Amino acid sequence: MGAKPSHNERIVNSSDTADDHVALEEIDIEEHSKTPENNEFKHCDEEVTDPSDKKEKVQDMISLSSASLVTKEEEEEKDEEELEDCCFILVLKSTHNGERKERNLTLSKYPKTGLVLKQHIESHYNIPVCVQSLYFHSQLIQNYTRLKSFCIQDGDTIQVKYTTEANIEYFSDLIDTLTHIHAMLQFVITELESGTRITPEMHEHLQTHCLSFTGDCVPLRYFSVFPTGNPNANQLYFLNRGGLTLLIQIYEMVHQLPWHKLPGEIQDLEYSCLQIIWNFSATLGIRQLILRDGVMDQVFKSLMRTKIIPYEPIQILEPLSDKYLSFNRSVYMLAETIYASIVVVGNFAEIPQCRVPIASYTNVTDTLLSAMLSTTYTYTCTRSGMCAILCLSFSPETHKYICQEHTLARILEVCERTHTVSDGTSEKEWSTNQTLIEFYALMFFANLLHHWNNESSPPEHLISSITKFMSQYIHNTTHLVIHQGMQEKRYYWSTFTPFLNLCYSPSVHDNSRSMVPRELLELCVKAGLLSMKCMCIAENAEEITEHEGLADFITCVSWCMPNEEIKSMSVELTHIAHQNLRLQPPSLTNVVKAQLASYSCGLEKALQYNAYSVVLEAVQNMSSDIL
DSSP states (O other), X not given: OOOOOOOOOOOSOTTOOXXXXXXXXXXXXXXXXXXXXXXXXXXXXXXXXXXXXXHHHHHHHHHHHHHHHHXXXXXXXXXXXXXXXXXXXXXXXXXXXXXXXXXEXXXXXXXXXXXXXXXXXXXXXXXXXXXXXXXXXXXXXXTTOBGGGGTOXXXXXXXXXXXXXXXXXXXXXXXXXXXXXXXXXXXXXXXXXXXXXXXXXXXXHHHHHHGGGSGGGSOHHHHOOTTTOOOOXXXXXXXXXXXXXXXXXXXXXXXXXXXXXXXXXXXHHHHHHHHHHHHHHTSTTTGGGGGGGTXXXXXXXXXXXXXXOTTSOOOOOSOOSOXXXXXXXXXXXHHHHHHHXXXXXXXXXXXXXXXXXXXXXXTHHHHXXXXXXXXXXXXXXXXXXXXXXXXXXXXXXXXXXXXXXXXHHHHHHXXXXXXXXXXXXXXXXXXXXXXXXXXXHHHHHHHHHHTOOOSSOSOHHHHHHHHHHHHHHHHHOOHHHHHHHHHHTTOXXXXXXXXXXXXXXXXXXXXXXXXXXXXXXXXXXXXXXXXXXXXXXXXXHHHHHHHHTOHHHHHHGGGGOSSHHHHHHHHHHHHHHHHHSOOOOOOHHHHHHHHHIIIIIOHHHHHTOOHHHHHHHHHHHHHHHHX
């Protein structure tokens, strides 16, 4: 799942250029021309008496001054040209692994700006421009800063900090390949839309272009971001050079035709594009960038390429137009494409601004649930789909779309199926998937019930089933088992707030606030405590708690529990947190916020308060209690 994110300060004023000198000189000349007595405009060999002669002399002086300025500009250029075969000592230091290398960079011409120097470093050492930071005597060199303004000379040392190196030659070729595929698709799609049949010649044309970007040729190994989830240099280079935009345009083009009308090569191409989008949608810091190209709607189209019927295999409902394509092969690629789109939807669901568009999009949630029950997939698909639905529940604004009675019943049905039906995988794989599927379902129910704002209570016939499911899972499953499963599946969360928020429940202290039975509300608090035990032993726990400002609220969580059983669980949480996080005594402001979160407004709202708001809210609550 996901985690978080330059120097914009200008060090030197680069406006000291020849053009500025010209403007200043012209103003000075104009001022002098208003003073005939100025000796600068008198000639020794003759006296100036005619006003027209004066004007001519002034024009002559302007011409002379301009000529001298051109000479000055030429001298600057000449100085730079004289620095041919210049050599800089580069100290290359990776901020990713701390590796430090010293290299000599010899250039045939002195680079004018920081950007030009970066481009030379990119071509020599495969370090993309976008991941470089240049320093000269600890001063940052901006892209458009003139190197001469730093007085950088031949033989000087320049520090180069970067993340990781990129395979620039490979990705330059890849972008060329995508450019050819884009041009080819424009022709082929137009032909197919007009009714042209798929011919052997068309297949040959498609294979010539597509085979270098499908199957094993998809460059996923260069894009791996495990275990940090942070972008690597290959991704940044591909993004910076327009490769991702080009790929999304190709992905959009393939959706101009239904699946059964696509040649096999273009079906493979759609899946290959989705694999790259999958990678970028899982990469923290850059996944928001691909949303600007409208990619989410295209992913929904891949998800709903066919109607999925629960407890039945994925099917193609129309005859294939490509008579050279194996039907079984096409069904296989369709199933793979739908699964990839499920994972991408889950990645997007982690982004708060994407949750309502996903939840409100017609049939997306129902399609996710149907795919989880399809006999084509193992429980790996079920786990990915359930995780996507959990992420949607993090935003209360989505609940009116996902708390429908049939949705709640279907999720219970999915969890029950993992106990009764084997998916054909090993016992260990089955057990791990079952643990995580039910954990995500537990947290989904907890989020819905914690934020329940309907005027009516949950459906009576579901209350007992949900209560039984939540109670059994919390009683039978330890946080260590859940944590181990998430580690095996390389799951890492970019936010802990939705989990800790469940531990602060005003409704559990005052049941008149909610239509949810008190027993269920207490189970929601227990679910929050169980999940936070998992989060506090995650590798990125310290980073996330610091980024979200949650450390004090983890410390305070045991102070506001509704009964001894839950208080005992909360004390266990704080003990685990103290072992794994550097917790300090909470500030007085955060202590008051924690009290307000427990008895008044909930954690998410309390986190938004400043000190003044905290006092105001506390006074208002005291007043209402007195009244």
